[in-house]
Amino acid sequence: MSEPTTGPETLLSVRDLRAYFDTDDGVVRAVDGVSFEVRRGEVFAVVGESGSGKSVTATTIMGLQPTVRIASGEVLWKGRDLLQLPEAQHGRIRGKEIAMIFQDPLGALNPVHTVGRQIGEMARIHEGASRKEAMRRAVEMLDLVGIPEAAKRARMYPHEFSGGMRQRAMIAMAITCRPELLIADEPTTALDVTVQAQVLDVLLRIKDEIDSAIMLITHDLGVVAGLADRVMVMYAGRAVETGTAPQLFYRSSHPYTLGLLAGLPRLEGPRDEPLVPIPGAPPSLINVPPGCAFHPRCSFVRADGLCRQTRPELRQATAADHRSACHELEALDGVTVESVRRAGAGR
C-alpha cells in the first residue's frame, strides 16, 4: 500500500477498496483492493484497459454505483469516509467539493434544458444563487472554458453545440462551484484529436485557475504523458504500478506497463515499424487468473510457477514513490520499452 498519510496535502485517500458486483454468473471483482491518494493541486492519472476497474473506482468514490457491493475499504475525503456518509451529506460534497466530468459530453447534458440553465443549476442548488445570478455564473463559466459568445451560447440547447463545446460546457458545469477535486472519466475519448488537445488545455488551465486536483481516468497514455503528475496503472481491478509520470514512462517496472508503452505508435520510429500488441485479452473479472492476474499474457513469467500461484503485492521499484506489483521486479531492471518492442516484433 502507498504510505497512508492524512496530512494536509492529501485530499482523497482510498484504502484497500474492493467493489464487487454480484451477478448470476458470479461475483465480478471490478475493483479488488486498490489504494491510492490524490493530493491537492496535482493531476493523478488512473490508466488501464476497458474493464480494468478504473471507471468503477471513480464512480464508487462518487457513490454512483447503486448495485455495487463494497466488500472492504474506505474512501477518505479530507479525513471523512465517503462510503459511510448518509446520502444527503454525500450529495452536498458531490458537485460542490468533488465534481465529475463524463466521457460522453452529449449524453451527459440534458437535452431539454438550455446549457446555461444546466450550468447555473449548480450554483442554484449548492450555493442558493438566484435565477439571474445563476445565469450570470453560467455565462462566466462558459467564458472561462473558452466558449466564444458565451452569453448567447448559454441560451442554446446541447444539440446546438459541437462535441468539443459540449465537453467544455460539461467542464464548466463541473467547475461552477470550484471543486477541490475534479474526477475526469475519459474526458477526451469521445472527441477527435484536435478537439482533445483543446479540451485538455482547458482542463489544465482551469485546474490552475480554481486550484483543484484532477483525477484523470483514461486509457490514453498520450494524454497521461502530457498532463499527469502521478500515475496508477490498473489491471484486472488492481493497481500494478504506481509512480510519477516520468518514472512510469522512462523506468517502467511492470511487464504490463512496458507492454502498453510498446504498443504505442511512435512518430520518430521507422515508418514500417510494426506495433507490438500485448498478446491475449484482459481476463474476465469473474474468473481472474490465480496468482498474478497478468501472468497468462506476460512474457517475463517465472518458470518456477510463482507468478501462477501467488499474487504479487506492490513493492518499491526504482524509487521510494515508485511501486510495482511484479515478482520479477529485479529481472526487469535492464528491460526497456525498446527491448520489449524488439522482442515482440521478433515473435
Place this chain on the structure above:
Amino acid sequence: MSALDRPAPEAAPRPSLPEAAPRPSLPEAAPRPLWLDAWRRFRRNKMAMAGLTFLVVLVAAAILAPWITRYGPSERIEGAYRQPPSWEHLFGTDKIGRDVFSRVLYGARVSLRIGLASTVVSVGIGLLLGAVAGFFGGIADTLIMRLTDVFLAIPYIVLAIAIVAVAGRSENSVILVLGLTGWLGLARIVRASFLSLKQLEYVEAAHALGYSRSRIMFRHILPNAVQPVIVYGTVLIGGVILSEAALSYLGVGPQEPTPAWGLMVSQGKGDLAGAFHLLLFPGGAICLTVLAFVLVGDGLRDALDPKLT
C-alpha cells in the same frame, strides 16, 4: 483546422483557445424553442390539422353555446315533438320538445369537462406512480405494478356502478370513475420511460453533481418523459369521452336533464325508425370528437418525435 496551424502549444502562453479565433458570428435569431419545431412538424400533418380544427370549433361552440342557439338545453318547445331537422331546429327536436342542436352543443361542455377532468386525474396518478416505480425500482416498483394489475382486473363498468351507488349519478362520479381507471396505461408508459432514461449519462451526471433525487426525477427525467404522456393523454381524452357515453348509455352516467351525449343516444335508440336524427346527431358528435382526439394524438406523436419524420 485552426488547431493544426498553430505552433506547438507550449510555445506561446495560453491567452485564449483556438476556437476563439475569428469565426462567423452566430445567427442573430434567438434560439428556437423546441415546441416551435414540433408545431412546424404538426402543421404538415393534414389529418392531425383537421382533427385540431374540429376540436377548436367544438370548444368554441361549447363555450359560445348560449349565443349560437336560441333555445336552452332543457327548454321545451310546446307542440314541437320529434320534429325532423329544419331551419328552425337544425338537428330537430326530441320527444318532449327540446332542441337537439342546443342539447348537442351543451353536451359538448359536459363531454369536454369530463374528458379533461378525468384525464387530468389519470395523468396525475399515472405520472406520479409511474415515475416512482421507474425511478426507485425495487419494492416501490413491485407494489405499484401489482396495484396496476389489480386495477386492470376490475372492469371499469363494475367500478362505475359501485362508485355511482355510493356517490350518486353525477358528472363528478363519472370523472372519478374514469380518472381512477384511466391511469394504468399511463403509469406503465411513464415507468418504462423512467427506466430507460435513468440509465442515461446525464442522469448519472446529475447525481455526480450532487442534485437531489426529487430534483433529478422532476427536473431532469420528467421533461424527457412527457412526450409519450402528452400523446397518450390526448388519445385518452377521446377514450374517456367514449367511456362516458357508454356509462351514460348504461344509465350510470350523468342524469337527466344533463345533456350528455351518451344519454341522448340512449334515449334516441327507441325511435330508430321514426326519428333517426335523435340517434344520428349525438352519436355523430361522439364519433367525430373521439376521432379528432385520436388524430391529434397521432399528429402529436409524429411531431414530438423528430426521429419518425
